Amino acid sequence: MEIKILRGEEAQSYNVELEGVTLLTVLNHIKTKIDSTLTYSHGCRSGVCGSCAVRVNGREQLMCEYKPNEGDTIEPIRNARTIRDLVVDSSHLERFNTQAQAWTEGSREGNVSEEEVSSIQTQSDCILCSSCMSACPVYAVNPDFIGPFALTRVWRYVSDAREISSDAKISAVQTNGIWDCTLCGECVPVCPQNIAPAQDIQMLRTKSGMLGYQDPNMASTFGGGLDFGSGSF
Amino acid sequence: MAKVLIIGGGGAGLVSALSAHEAGAEVIVVSKTLPTRSQTSMAQGGMNAVLGGDDSIESHIADTLRSSAGLGDEKQITFMCENAPDAVRWCNSMGLPFSRDKSGEIARRRLGGASAPRACYAQDYTGLKLLHTLYDQCLKAKITFQNERFLLNLIVDEESNRVLGATFLDIATGEVEEIRADAVILATGGYGGIYGKHSTNSVQATGDGLAAAIRAGAKLADLEFIQFHPTALKNSSILISESARGAGGYLLNANKERFTDELAPRDVVARAIHEEMTKSGAVYLDIRHLGEEFINHELPQERKLAQIYEGIDPVHELIPIKPSAHYSMGGIEVDAQCMSSVSGLFAVGECANHKTHGANRLGGNSLLELVVFGRHCGKNAAEFGARNPVPALDNSQLAKDINFVRGVMYFTNQIDFYQKQEMLANIFYNNVGLVREEMGLKAVLGAIRQMQKELPFMGPKDKSKVCNTNLVEFIEFGNKVELAEIIVVCAISRSESRGAHYRGDIPARNDVMFGAHTITWREGGVLCADFME
Secondary structure (H helix, E strand, O other), X not given: OEEEEEEOOEEEEEEOOOOOOOHHHHHHHHHHHHOOOOOOOOOOOOOOOOOOEEEEOOEEXXXXXXXXXXXXXXXXXXXXXXXXXOEXXXXXXXXXXXXXXXXXXXXXXXXXXXXXXXXXXXXXXXXOOOHHHHHOHHHHOOOOXXXXXXXXXHHHHHOOOOEOOOHHHHHHOOOOOOOOOOXXXXXXXXXXXXOOHHHHHHHHHXXXXXXXXXXXXXXXXXXXXXXXXXXXX | OOEEEEEOOOHHHHXXXXXXXXXXXXXXXXXXXXXXXXXXXXOOOOEEOOOOOOOOHHHHHHHHHHHOOOOOOHHHHHHHHHHHHHHHXXXXXXXXXXXXXXXXXEOEEOOOOOOOOXXXXXXXXXXXXXXXXXXHHHHHOOOEXXXXXXXXXXXXXXXXXXXXXXXXXXXXXXXXXXXXXXXXEEOOOOOHHHHHHHEOOOOOOOOHHHHHXXXXXXOEEOOOOEEEEEEEEOOOXXXXXXXXXXXXXXXXXXXXXXXXXXXXXXXXXXXXXXXXXXXXXXXXXXXXXXXXXXXXXXXXXXXXXXXXXXXXXOOOOOEEEEEEEEEEOOEEEOOOOOEOOOEOEEEXXXXXXXXXXXXXXXXXXXXXXXXXXXXXXXXXXXXXXXXXXXXXXXXXXXHHHHHHHHHHHHOOOOOOHHHHHHHHHHHHHHHOOOOEOHHHHHHHHHHHHHHHHHHHHOOOOOOOOOOOHHHHHHHHHHHHHHXXXXXXXHHHHOOOOEOOEOEOOEOOOOHHHHOOEEEEEEEOOEEEEEEEO
């Protein structure tokens, strides 16, 4: 089987005689047997550490869960600076989660129903692999967009039945946050954990509306001049 | 304000960071990867704590002591079990989304060796959700992170036996740098990675902290005790959580018959499987009778991983399994304050030996240990640092390590270290695994000593300064070889069977001779070992 791996500007082809194994197994084979300079990140081999997201033929995949096919082209994920081969700078994880204040302000004790926990179960499955960020088209116009994983994380805390205060978080995601998303949904199918960030962002918008925040794009579109008597523009 | 340097960004490191921060210290966490990529993310089963009902803290203590086979310290175990309910409440207060039972209380399940269901869990993602929740809290506390820095050595003032800091390779730039601090905490995880493809561990679990600690003059304890998880996928050693058996899964032999109590402690079950594999050739885990709905809800990861790595669907098919190296009971020798034999050097979590697991760890006690002792260790390190500010001493460690990283590029590369690494994993699994015998152990020791001599003929092939993972993997291999020698020396010295250390040639336990800890250290470069209380 031949696969191509983008290394800097150019793609390099490798021929590997392995069948039915994961892409990570193929890369480990290449690194230990063929070319030790090939550089990538990996850890758990089981889809929970979030290290090994790449793009295969233009679509985000975890290398430890994807089985490669003849002719596949492997590239680093997008919207992050490539350090070498498939390794990218991951400082965005800390930066965006901090900006979004994606943490609890305090969580009350006491009983919580199974339903209440299950409502944040999927969002708290996130492994921070950055696949969603890589697939997001907004970064092309706004590199400071807080982005899908951090916003899902915010929704996970905001909608936690135990959360004592979510107002500051809602306020933190108004700029470069929920209103910058186009709701295109590109982040949804690429999530290895079946999280739907676009949906969580939609929920944050609704919640923001209830707290009196407005979509700034709407306000600027109409420049505040003609609102036809409707406060919602 | 004391400066506390924490090496390792997994569960133990992050809990210590929060605790040291709360105690008023300036905290810096250095990780060889990213905190959320640590081994802790892989823990599935749960965190033991008695939260009322028919269970009692006394039973938790008794179960843990019994499983430890005489090597658990009752005081340390009591400390851990008594603090367990508070540890769970603390995690809940940070927003860890525990699964709930019908009444809305934190749900608990029964794991092997436990007399009651007491593992609090979050589906089969307990470690993942704990780790991410801790990370979020660290960002809230504005903890400083330095990621993708590989620990090279601890900086120690030999005269005063005081740790001054540590040296790191910045993987992205290739530069070697030092960080000085008033107290240093090692939270670098276990050494299961030595077993390579026969381990459930992350490829990162290479024992870097333990190797650096013994080089720095610290003592290690009980390194021969390595837990084999009974149920890993046969081809890949990927973990199938004990909760699969806790929920009623069966172990079947090649004739599809049950052959053991599935919920006995891990060492017992793992050896029963090993014996059955030798006899009948294969062992399977059967969870078909639990039903698709239950499997999807409680064991979603297991189903997915079995499909990817074994090509079978556990809802309809048997899962081929084998025991695989899973947890390092041995670790850096620490006192009740989590401090090692080097002044100011602390250790916590899997890289430390808190004497809570003894010869065999119970499922659900490792996440508990890292929370309880992490909180303890962070606070102790902060207080130590405040009382004993680090002296500004000249030290040649940084210069030595800069030279090493420069010089290693000129190693001759006549021998492929990846090949040797694979060989080490295989001979370890077969001779330093579930069943050990003196002959095999001595042969492995010979092979390791040969590898140590051959290291200068190996080295990284990749000469890049930027992001050289081949170089990192070579240094990791060096650490593995260093620890491998110690593990085998301990396993040879312990001429008895106890917990996870089972000698086929000496199956009896011998409390008179070996009812003590195997302590190892280096003196003038020579490896020393002794049994001590």
